[in-house]
Amino acid sequence: MFRCLLATLALWLTAGRMLHASPAAGWDIAKIEGRDYVSLDSIKRFYNFSNLTRSGNSLLLENPKVEMKLKIGGCECLMNGVKFVFTHKVTTIGDKAYLSRMDLSKLIDPVLRPNFIKAAGDFRTVILDAGHGGKDPGAVNSIGTEAFYNLKVAGRTKSLLEAKGFKVVMTRNSDRYLTLQERVNLANAVRENAIFISIHFNAGGRDARGIETFTLSPPGVSHYGRGLIAADAQARTGNHHDSANIALATSVHGSLLRRLQKHTFDRGIKRARFSVLSGVRHPAILMEGGFMTHQNEARLIDNDAYQNALANGIVDAVIKYRYAVAPKNTSSAPR
Ligand SMILES: [Zn+2]
Numbered sequence: 001m002f003r004c005l006l007a008t009l010a011l012w013l014t015a016g017r018m019l020h021a022s023p024a025a026g027w028d029i030a031k032i033e034g035r036d037y038v039s040l041d042s043i044k045r046f047y048n049f050s051n052l053t054r055s056g057n058s059l060l061l062e063n064p065k066v067e068m069k070l071k072i073g074g075c076e077c078l079m080n081g082v083k084f085v086f087t088h089k090v091t092t093i094g095d096k097a098y099l100s101r102m103d104l105s106k107l108i109d110p111v112l113r114p115n116f117i118k119a120a121g122d123f124r125t126v127i128l129d130a131g132h133g134g135k136d137p138g139a140v141n142s143i144g145t146e147a148f149y150n151l152k153v154a155g156r157t158k159s160l161l162e163a164k165g166f167k168v169v170m171t172r173n174s175d176r177y178l179t180l181q182e183r184v185n186l187a188n189a190v191r192e193n194a195i196f197i198s199i200h201f202n203a204g205g206r207d208a209r210g211i212e213t214f215t216l217s218p219p220g221v222s223h224y225g226r227g228l229i230a231a232d233a234q235a236r237t238g239n240h241h242d243s244a245n246i247a248l249a250t251s252v253h254g255s256l257l258r259r260l261q262k263h264t265f266d267r268g269i270k271r272a273r274f275s276v277l278s279g280v281r282h283p284a285i286l287m288e289g290g291f292m293t294h295q296n297e298a299r300l301i302d303n304d305a306y307q308n309a310l311a312n313g314i315v316d317a318v319i320k321y322r323y324a325v326a327p328k329n330t331s332s333a334p335r
Contacts, residue, residue: 134177210265
């Protein structure tokens with residue numbers, strides 16, 4: 001009975017288009033501005049959080065494994081110390097807090113229950129995409145080019161992954177120019193199950209620093225930093241893996257934060273409509289490993305130890321993600 005209820009709830013959560021299906025019993029749902037919201041009390045029950053506490057506008061959901069911090073009126077959530085950026089603000093009706101069903105089903109659920117992700121699949125192949133190259137240097141500072149650092153980190157990651165038994169496909173192995181579509185074509189030519197990781201460094205204002213990780217915006221969610229446009233409603237190839245994408249991003253972002261510790265700043269996991277994320281038919285993410293335009297980070301990015309930390313972070317993440325999405329009746333996951 002309980003198992004059956006769980007299956008029903010999982011179906012409801014993941015079936016984003018089934019708006020007319022009657023919600024499963026036990027879920028406290030409200031419509032706000034035409035959108036479905038789910039109460040945090042329901043989330044607490046369904047995911048077996050032992051406590052939901054509120055102090056002022058701060059909310060805390062916790063159990064022995066997960067600590068989730070949210071703010072009423074805020075778009076950010078910290079799960080075990082990793083920052084996620086919601087599409088819609090956490091809101092209230094009366095004294096009860098609500099989260100949009102979109103953020104619950106597309107962000108929270110795949111992170112809390114990665115083994116429920118249907119399209120993830122077991123994999124041994126990792127596609128590494130060193131951004132830019134050739135006539136396109138990417139971000140540039142007085143010590144180097146982004147294209148060069150991207151390739152360096154990708155190369156280190158490749159060696160480490162191969163040592164762990166993974167097969168690695170690189171979209172480029174040298175300083176050469178590739179269009180975004182050529183990168184997508186190379187990735188999609190990989191027929192077996194694989195994951196795709198695009199490696200970049202950032203550029204911004206003088207004070208901008210830290211790491212951020214992007215996954216493809218689900219249909220109905222805009223590109224980070226701009227308003228919704230009509231084309232955002234369309235599903236792209238990469239949306240087939242919405243849940244796997246966010247689980248992979250969580251794994252990579254969390255592992256990078258752990259490896260870099262005090263040498264970085266958490267800018268969060270964000271949604272974007274970058275071409276590579278839209279077109280690749282494998283679970284895909286794009287990581288930004290620091291700012292070329294920040295004085296201290298520019299020096300770190302040029303440093304071997306920092307590059308190694310990034311490469312090791314990616315490897316930690318691939319192993320952790322593979323284990324998390326693997327069907328639990330197999331024991332083939334590398335440790
Ligand atoms: Zn770049």
